[in-house]
Amino acid sequence: MGHVGTDPNSPHKIAMKCYEDLKNYSRHIVDGVVLTNAPRNAKYTSPQIQKEILHIFTTKVRDVIRKEIxxxxxxxxxxxxxxxxxxxxxxxxxxxxxxxxxxxxxxxxxxxxxxxxxxxxxxxxxxxxxxxxxxxxxxxxxxxxxxxxxxxxxxxxxxxxxxxxxxxxxxxCFAHKLQLALVVASREAKSVHQFFENLNFIINIVVGSSKRNDELQSAQVAEIESMIASNEIETGREANQIVLDTISKEGIDYSQRGDAEPAYMVLTSFEFEFVLILYLMKEIMGFTNCLCQALQQNSQDILNAMKVVLTTKSLLQNLRNEEWESFLHTVKSFCAKNEIDVPDMNHCYTRARGRSCCQNEESSMTMEHYFRIDVFIAAIDFQLQELDNRFSEHAIGLLPLSAALSSLDAYKSFKIDNICSLVEKFYPQDFTEQEKIILRFQLDHYKLDVPKHSDFQNMSNLSELCRGLAISGK
Structure with missing residues (x-):
């Protein structure tokens, strides 16, 4: 968009044009009804009449848009x-x-x-x-x-x-917050959804008042000071639990005590699973964050964005297929440093709550199978599915070829073969066979003429190029 007053495509100019069209229309149509044929004491303030007038306006606006198309x-x-x-x-x-x-x-x-x-x-x-x-x-x-x-x-x-x-x-739509959608995709895995629900519950309990938030921060500061004094680098496990435990015992009313108790039980009963999912989301969001940043740039570099889509898929696929052992080792190391119990991965898993879930010998699912298949792989698969839905094979193929029309950086992306492929592969019925043959020769002329023409220098987007071609007749 250009500056107001200079660019005929600016919102201000468009609004003024629509206003003038509506004013002229009302002069010939609405005025005739309201001023000529209506009684002098008519005020036209009833909802029905106002809606009819608005309907006339909207119909006129749509007619103008239809003529534009x-x-x-x-x-x-x-x-x-x-x-x-x-x-x-x-x-x-x-x-x-x-x-x-x-x-x-x-x-x-x-x-x-x-x-x-x-x-x-x-x-x-x-x-x-x-x-x-x-x-x-x-x-x-x-x-x-x-x-x-x-x-x-x-x-x-x-x-x-x-x-x-x-x-x-x-x-x-590239402007959409892809990161939020990817979080939703992860929550399709039941255990990850429960993780976020529990996390929100704990956060709401702790930061529900400034006093609780201050208690948590004070506990964390004291813990860090203690580690510095003893030359420790580990993060202790007790600070968060102490705050929740204190609220559950000393809360000012039954609501505080009642809410803090289950939050404390969640945090202490599922510590390993909590840590594993936290690390998993950190890995996934680390990979997808680069893609989110690339897609939210004001000036899109389509070729680079599509490459980031492909590398993001590859990294997630590699994490899924090759990195489980190293990922699990990282989680176990964190738990060992912070005195968090690590379950025996060969024990059986059931859906019972708490550590007793390891004791049911009738279950055929091991702990490792649950954490690897139902949590780790399931969460990554939903991410990959979401990326495939948003960036289909059509999009991956179409956008890089479309970039050949870009005028950025002195038309460096302009490639005759790519434009011809765009026609043959994606829009064959929009061109006759004769037009397809002539197209390559036209593009040879275009390559020598348009990028070097003074009127086509420093164009920043495809919209400006379209406008320039229409004005010049090229």
Whole structure:
């Protein structure tokens, strides 16, 4: 976006244009109804009349957007939320390149949906598109909130649109907080979910008042001072438990004492599992953090981001297949230093609570099987599944080829073979056979002309390049 007053694509300019269109429309249509045909004492303040006027305005705005799109291809961006009356509402945004070469993103419609099943969402979207004379076959991209509790519905929805529009490729919104979605994916493993629930419970108990928080900090400071005095480097195990135990015995009311007691039992009964999951999440989030940072950059380096996706998957896969023994050794070492009991990995595991879970000889599952399969591998597999859903083979192949159109760094990513592959592999029906043959020769001219032309220097994004090509006629 440029500065207000200079860039015709700025929000201010767009808003002013819409305002002028609405004002002119109201002068010819609304004024005729309100001032000419209506009685003089009419005030038009009833909710029904106001809604009718708003409906006229919204219809006019949609008509303007529809004319902007023309016969161009477009993308849909969809999200859902509940309003104040607890009704599910679905918002639809259209993204397209207008006849002047500008990339536009317009809020187009908001519709009520009786439920959020895949078929209902698709029907509503198709109704909006068809009622406004747009074609599903012209959809060239889909974007949904893949981090919501509707991940499954969105995944199914994109597949349905791909059947009707084979080029409606789904690419996850890079601005979305991927890290939060990955935490949710980890919690698909029951033990990891229980870990976060217990962690939240303990934190809420301890920091529920400034006094408890101060007690914990004071205990930790005293512990560190003691270690410095005795030249110890280990972290003791007692500080957190002492605070919880004190609250459970000396809390000012039954609520404090009652809540602190189970928190204390959780922390002391499941110490090894607690530590193992804590270390596991540290490893997983360490790998995925680099990807999150790459995807949240204001200026996207698509090639680098896709490489980070691949390396993240590889690191997680390697952790899953090769690193269990070294990971378990690290956890055991921490527990030994902090006097935390390490269960015998050959003992049987049951779902009973506490250390007695090791004593049931009828169980066929060993402790190591539980921690390795049900916790370690399960959590990593959900991470890999989430990454595969967000960065499918289509996305991994499409985005690097699309980067060949980038104007950054004096068009260094421009590659004729990549652009031709983009046409052949992802959009073959958008070009005739004759156009595909001519394309390579056109790109040879483009390579010698556009990157060296003074009007095309220092362009920072594809939107500016589209605009420049439209203005120059190149």
């Amino acid at each position: 023309g016969d161009a291809k477009f993308c849909i961006i969809v999200d859902e939320a509940r309003d104040e009356s607890k009704r599910e509402q679905m918002s639809i945004i259209l993204r397209f390149v207008d006849k002047d070469g500008f990339i536009r993103e317009r809020f187009f419609h908001i519709v009520h949906v009786k439920d959020t099943t895949t078929l209902t969402l698709k029907k509503k979207i198709c109704d909006v598109i068809s009622c406004n004379d747009l074609k599903i076959q012209n959809i060239r991209g889909q974007g949904y909130d893949g981090g919501s509790n509707m991940r499954g519905e969105w995944n199914d929805l994109q597949a349905l649109f791909l059947k009707e529009g084979p080029y409606a490729y789904y690419v996850h």
